[in-house]
Amino acid sequence: MTAKPAPGQTDPVAIDSASGKAAAAAPPANPLWGGRFAGGPAEIMARINVSIGFDQRLYAEDIAGSKAHAAMLGQQGIIEAADAGRIIAGLDRILQEIEQGCFPFKAELEDIHMNVEARLAELIGPAAGRLHTARSRNDQVATDFKLWVRAALERCDAGLRDLQAALIDQADRHAATVMPGFTHLQSAQPVTFGHHLLAYVEMFGRDRSRLRDARARLNECPLGSAALAGTPFPIDRAMTARTLGFDRATANSLDAVSDRDFALDYLAAAAIAAVHLSRLAEEIVLWCSDLVGFVRLSHAFTTGSSIMPQKENPDAAELVRAKSGRLIGALNGLLIVMKGLPLAYSKDMQEDKEPVFLADDTLGLCVAAMAGMVRDLQPNPTAMRRAAEQGFLTATDLADWLVRVLGLPFREAHHITGRIVRLAEDGNRRLAELELSALQAIEPRITAAVFDVLTVEASVASRTSPGGTAPARVREAVNAARERFL
Ligand code: ARG
Numbered sequence: 001m002t003a004k005p006a007p008g009q010t011d012p013v014a015i016d017s018a019s020g021k022a023a024a025a026a027p028p029a030n031p032l033w034g035g036r037f038a039g040g041p042a043e044i045m046a047r048i049n050v051s052i053g054f055d056q057r058l059y060a061e062d063i064a065g066s067k068a069h070a071a072m073l074g075q076q077g078i079i080e081a082a083d084a085g086r087i088i089a090g091l092d093r094i095l096q097e098i099e100q101g102c103f104p105f106k107a108e109l110e111d112i113h114m115n116v117e118a119r120l121a122e123l124i125g126p127a128a129g130r131l132h133t134a135r136s137r138n139d140q141v142a143t144d145f146k147l148w149v150r151a152a153l154e155r156c157d158a159g160l161r162d163l164q165a166a167l168i169d170q171a172d173r174h175a176a177t178v179m180p181g182f183t184h185l186q187s188a189q190p191v192t193f194g195h196h197l198l199a200y201v202e203m204f205g206r207d208r209s210r211l212r213d214a215r216a217r218l219n220e221c222p223l224g225s226a227a228l229a230g231t232p233f234p235i236d237r238a239m240t241a242r243t244l245g246f247d248r249a250t251a252n253s254l255d256a257v258s259d260r261d262f263a264l265d266y267l268a269a270a271a272i273a274a275v276h277l278s279r280l281a282e283e284i285v286l287w288c289s290d291l292v293g294f295v296r297l298s299h300a301f302t303t304g305s306s307i308m309p310q311k312e313n314p315d316a317a318e319l320v321r322a323k324s325g326r327l328i329g330a331l332n333g334l335l336i337v338m339k340g341l342p343l344a345y346s347k348d349m350q351e352d353k354e355p356v357f358l359a360d361d362t363l364g365l366c367v368a369a370m371a372g373m374v375r376d377l378q379p380n381p382t383a384m385r386r387a388a389e390q391g392f393l394t395a396t397d398l399a400d401w402l403v404r405v406l407g408l409p410f411r412e413a414h415h416i417t418g419r420i421v422r423l424a425e426d427g428n429r430r431l432a433e434l435e436l437s438a439l440q441a442i443e444p445r446i447t448a449a450v451f452d453v454l455t456v457e458a459s460v461a462s463r464t465s466p467g468g469t470a471p472a473r474v475r476e477a478v479n480a481a482r483e484r485f486l
Contacts, residue, residue: 032114040108051350052105055112056098057357061147062112063095065140068243069223070131078134078233083127090124091116111350112144113137134235136227138257138345143223145353147244149266150218152360153211156270159367160204160211164485166374167204171197172478176471178456179294179384180393187391190456193294193379194478195469200280201481207273208485214265221246225253228344258344260334260352267331270359274327277366281321284373288314293383301376316373320366327362330355388456392421394431397453397462406445416443430454 030037041049067088074084094116097103109115114137121128171194181191221241224231230253237249250256287294288302297314305311333355337348395417402413419442424431432454439446452458464470467477 030110030114032117046108049110049347050107051111051353052107052109052115054354054357055141055350056105056115058112058141058144058148058353059098059103059116060095061144061151062116062140063091064147064244065143065223066116066131067091068240069135071243072236072240073130073133073233075239076234076236078235079130083130086124086127087120087131090120090128093123094119111137111141113140134224134226134231134233136225136257138227139222139225139253141349142225142257142259143221143244145260145356146218146222146246146262149262149356150215150245152356153215153218153266153269155360156266156273156363156367157208157211159364159371160208160273161485163367163371163374164201164204164208164481166371167197167201168478168481168486170194170374170377170379171201171474171481174379174381175474175478176460177379177381177384178388178460180388180391181469187387187393189396190388190393190459191463191469192460192471192474193381193384194471194474197374198474198477198481200276201485203276203279204273205481205485207269207276210269210272211266214262214269217265218262219245219247220250220256221248222250222256222259224249225256228254228257254344258341258346258349260338260349263352263356264331264334264338267327267334267355267359270363271324271327271331274324274363274366277370278321278324280370281317284317284377285314285321287377288312288317292387293380294387295377295379297373298376298378301373314373316369320370323362323366327359330359330362385456389430392424392431394454394456394459395421397459398431398450401450401453402443402446405447405449406443 030040040046070079070084070087070091073079074081094103097119103115103119105115106118109118117128117131120131173194174197175192175194177193178190179193179196180187181189181196221237221244223240223244224235224237241247241249250259284295284297286292288297297312297317299312301314301316302312303315305313334352337351341348398420399410399413399417402408402416403410406413408416420431420434420439423438423442424434427434432451436446436448436451439450453462460469460471462470464473466473
């Protein structure tokens with residue numbers, strides 16, 4: 001088996017079909033509980049039980065947790081200081097072996113915890129047997145996994161920050177680029193492309209704040225909860241918590257070994273971020289369509305067709321859109337694993353890791369691909385402007401003018417504007433192209449000043465309310481976003 005974590009590699013048990021046992025599982029079956037167990041597991045038992053194929057990704061966290069535990073045991077006089085020293089040196093050596101790809105992972109040792117401990121015994125002899133004092137794999141795996149998820153939260157935050165930077169740069173360049181804004185995917189009112197992109201900056205900002213919240217809640221150390229009830233040894237939980245960068249030790253041993261909320265928090269934040277990515281991906285697909293043509297992606301982010309030479313397909317955007325399904329599935333999967341579990345630990349919880357690993361891999365890929373696309377995309381301001389001038393998008397501006405200048409109630413203004421739009425539609429003209437006399441035939445008090453509000457530029461420039469689409473506001477929002485997020 002390779003030492004480096006290989007995503008997707010989940011079933012590494014070699015089978016001896018004649019004996020029906022895991023091939024290498026000769027009795028005494030298990031270095032951890034061999035005392036009572038006479039024979040090895042049935043082949044199928046080994047196959048369903050084994051997790052080293054995926055939980056080897058926890059190796060760095062497992063070693064860090066064990067080092068902190070050993071140092072604490074030494075300091076508290078629970079084990080000899082010399083033994084603690086040997087254990088820590090041995091663990092450092094194991095870390096090196098794994099990182100150099102020469103660690104002998106063994107499927108019959110089930111998981112990362114037992115693989116590390118068994119190798120420690122090979123390296124340093126009997127002192128290795130003292131490491132598991134005042135500890136269980138239950139508090140061990142909860143600690144390892146929290147450390148791993150904490151790093152995943154930080155990775156995800158960094159990725160989203162970079163994506164925000166890409167969006168903010170494009171928004172800055174296009175603070176005044178007019179495009180149609182939509183509701184119901186029907187042209188609604190003119191907005192600027194910069195304003196539209198900044199909407200996604202807000203979404204990813206909320207995603208990052210969810211990740212921050214999750215990190216704060218996660219950051220309590222389960223180590224020292226032992227199997228479920230705590231331990232009679234005089235351990236110093238504050239010390240191990242501090243060493244591992246936790247804010248404090250968890251308060252309840254039963255909860256500590258059976259809590260996977262931190263993984264669910266991460267997956268929930270990841271799934272919501274994936275939904276945001278998917279929405280942006282969908283817009284990119286639409287914008288790239290020949291029917292719309294608002295943006296182009298370069299050949300760096302499109303693929304050709306094997307049969308239609310003219311095609312440039314936005315595959316990366318389509319895949320980001322599709323892969324959101326995996327993230328939503330990962331959250332659902334773990335929720336379903338957890339929902340019926342009595343306290344405290346159950347082996348079901350071994351199934352917590354793959355959805356989280358899959359989420360980390362998938363989200364990392366999607367966020368990076370999206371940042372690449374956002375930097376790559378070339379807006380077509382002419383096409384955007386042309387679309388914004390179709391469909392009477394300044395009709396609301398006309399109604400607002402009737403309210404502001406003539407003092408009409410909005411409902412009446414809406415009605416009059418409707419008749420004017422109908423007139424323009426029938427004559428196949430834009431609102432700004434209608435003659436004043438034609439407008440006055442519908443509402444005599446209209447003056448030539450109305451034409452000032454009927455262009456798309458005037459429309460966006462007038463939307464100066466805080467958070468609005470006026471280019472001046474968008475430029476302020478770009479600066480504020482840099483301050484808030486980068
Ligand atoms: N591989 C196990 C897991 O991931 C480690 C904990 C096993 N504990 C136990 N009591 N069997 O959950």
